[in-house]
Amino acid sequence: MPRSTLFLAGAWLLALAGPAHAADPDDTTTPTNSSAIGGLMVNPIRVGDEEVALGTTIPVGLDACNTDAEIEFQIDGVPDERNSIDVYLGEGCNRTTRDDDTTDRCEYIGNFPAGSSRGLIILLSASQLMGDNCAEEREDMPKLWFLAVEAKQSGEDVMNFYGMIDRLLLDTRAPNAPTNVEGGSGEKQIPVEWDTSDSDLEGFVVLIDTQATSGGGGGAGTTGSSGSSGGDDVDDDGGMQAPAPAPGDGGSASSGECGSSVLRSGASASGLPSYVRRKEVNEATATGVDLGPGDIDGEIAAIAVIAIDEAGNESPMSPLACVKVVPTESFWDRYQQDGDAVDAGCPCAALGPAQLQSAWPVGLSLSLIALSARRRRRS
Amino acid sequence: MRAALVTVIAALVTVIALGAFSPASAAAQQDDDLIPPSRNWISPERFILEVRVGPYRPDRAEVPAFNTFFSDDVGPLLALELDVIAYRLDEILYVTGAGGIGTVTFDGNTLDQLGEETSEETKFSMIPLNLLATVRIDALARRLSVPFIVTGKLGYQWARWSTESGDVNDESGWSVGLLWAVQLGLDLDTFEPAAARNMDEEWGINHSFLFFELMSFMPSDDSLPVGDDLTWTAGLGFMF
Numbered sequence: 304m305p306r307s308t309l310f311l312a313g314a315w316l317l318a319l320a321g322p323a324h325a326a327d328p329d330d331t332t333t334p335t336n337s338s339a340i341g342g343l344m345v346n347p348i349r350v351g352d353e354e355v356a357l358g359t360t361i362p363v364g365l366d367a368c369n370t371d372a373e374i375e376f377q378i379d380g381v382p383d384e385r386n387s388i389d390v391y392l393g394e395g396c397n398r399t400t401r402d403d404d405t406t407d408r409c410e411y412i413g414n415f416p417a418g419s420s421r422g423l424i425i426l427l428s429a430s431q432l433m434g435d436n437c438a439e440e441r442e443d444m445p446k447l448w449f450l451a452v453e454a455k456q457s458g459e460d461v462m463n464f465y466g467m468i469d470r471l472l473l474d475t476r477a478p479n480a481p482t483n484v485e486g487g488s489g490e491k492q493i494p495v496e497w498d499t500s501d502s503d504l505e506g507f508v509v510l511i512d513t514q515a516t517s518g519g520g521g522g523a524g525t526t527g528s529s530g531s532s533g534g535d536d537v538d539d540d541g542g543m544q545a546p547a548p549a550p551g552d553g554g555s556a557s558s559g560e561c562g563s564s565v566l567r568s569g570a571s572a573s574g575l576p577s578y579v580r581r582k583e584v585n586e587a588t589a590t591g592v593d594l595g596p597g598d599i600d601g602e603i604a605a606i607a608v609i610a611i612d613e614a615g616n617e618s619p620m621s622p623l624a625c626v627k628v629v630p631t632e633s634f635w636d637r638y639q640q641d642g643d644a645v646d647a648g649c650p651c652a653a654l655g656p657a658q659l660q661s662a663w664p665v666g667l668s669l670s671l672i673a674l675s676a677r678r679r680r681r682s
Numbered sequence: 683m684r685a686a687l688v689t690v691i692a693a694l695v696t697v698i699a700l701g702a703f704s705p706a707s708a709a710a711q712q713d714d715d716l717i718p719p720s721r722n723w724i725s726p727e728r729f730i731l732e733v734r735v736g737p738y739r740p741d742r743a744e745v746p747a748f749n750t751f752f753s754d755d756v757g758p759l760l761a762l763e764l765d766v767i768a769y770r771l772d773e774i775l776y777v778t779g780a781g782g783i784g785t786v787t788f789d790g791n792t793l794d795q796l797g798e799e800t801s802e803e804t805k806f807s808m809i810p811l812n813l814l815a816t817v818r819i820d821a822l823a824r825r826l827s828v829p830f831i832v833t834g835k836l837g838y839q840w841a842r843w844s845t846e847s848g849d850v851n852d853e854s855g856w857s858v859g860l861l862w863a864v865q866l867g868l869d870l871d872t873f874e875p876a877a878a879r880n881m882d883e884e885w886g887i888n889h890s891f892l893f894f895e896l897m898s899f900m901p902s903d904d905s906l907p908v909g910d911d912l913t914w915t916a917g918l919g920f921m922f
Contacts, residue, residue, distance in 0.1 A: 490792070633751075633847030634790065668813040670779070675728070675767055
């Protein structure tokens, strides 16, 4: 290999691994939970009952807002002479500019006594960070500042005794419902497919109504696509979508070949009866999943899909589709119907007579390989 | 992250500039100029490696079910073959023993009771293993600079097959039988002798060639008839 090529490759690797890359102060992808800057060690530990994974976004979603969940931080490195921690939230904050009534981009959250122990746990509630109105949609990542102070809201110079978390995701906005949901048919594998337009998803849940009624609409294709039910609303693409009754109207939705009294396009997925099964798909970019006959528990089921974003917010239900368990014929089933089909499984029937047949070509090949080995030894 | 990317790109540009104008590069250029035109040195030849791809279809007449479920599927067959050189008649021919392995998969959908396709998949996959004796004649390329290498192969193949529907294995087994092939190779050394010499000196690759091969696998009567009466593969080979 030319020397210049080796030099180039080596230098490229050095550039990737070198200090110029690692020293970027804005690079928060470093796998640590500590604060991004400042002398205080601020570690987010828990949101509600969920532990915060190392170095990841700290999601505070609609559920956390509704339940006013506690968000727990551990703070280390508070000096003895500082009595308490002031907490501020907002893009306009920094270690000197705080809640000074000149900007609404930096909000004072509260003061927490440092106590005698310097390893401090601070509990903030979701309402302290997001306000009381969870219905107001938001999706932002404001910076959360922790300043070790001698006096509450004094405006003093905290020098290096501060910490900042910029991975706090305050998100009460539900993702969009998956679209173009299609349910398949099969005996052992019943595929479900969908499309999605959101990019901040954590996964999906397929809701399976095992007590679906058959013949909900009519005129559906064999795949039971949600876009093929006669008599339903026509969507923008010219396909047919299942109707979307208003939540709580007590009606039922149908998708051509099946109907459901509990799954409704556009409705919330909370409060569904226990016979509605949930098949979780923990893949952000998934566009389908295979169900088994055990998931459907019968011949036909109505399904809807919901998307889950990184903050745990659930989308409304997608349009309905049907999945069916039907007897199928595979390649092997069809081949076995041939009169002269051979057996499978144990290869003995084929290998037994073959030993004689294969003797001379195999012997010749092995002889040549052995000759080659001898030739190499002698050379 | 963006800053890091900019840093890396800047580093790369710097490195390329240094690589282009540095004394080391100049020295390397001088080194290239000092390489003698020919040293008449050839590294030992022990093996031949072939990497190949080509369409594959089990015999349609003997397995009509293949047409029903995999009508448009022709694989492809991906395969490797390693020959060990048993005898070399210089600049005339090689006699080798060879072993090969490959993989080919066919996908389709199961049928419902009305004969309509369902959403459920049915698959047939095969891993052919073979032992071959080969004769490879390169006299045209070496002695007359006509860039063709002709090869004949004969041996035996054990093809491990399995079929599944809906991600559940239906059956599996072996198909065994004779395998033969005829190959026409295009010797690349003839076109770029200097590059061929560099390959030998730096990597120990004596010769390289492109090839087109006709092959036939004839499973025994007790085997699932997954042989292909006549198919072709093409690929790249190295002698080293």
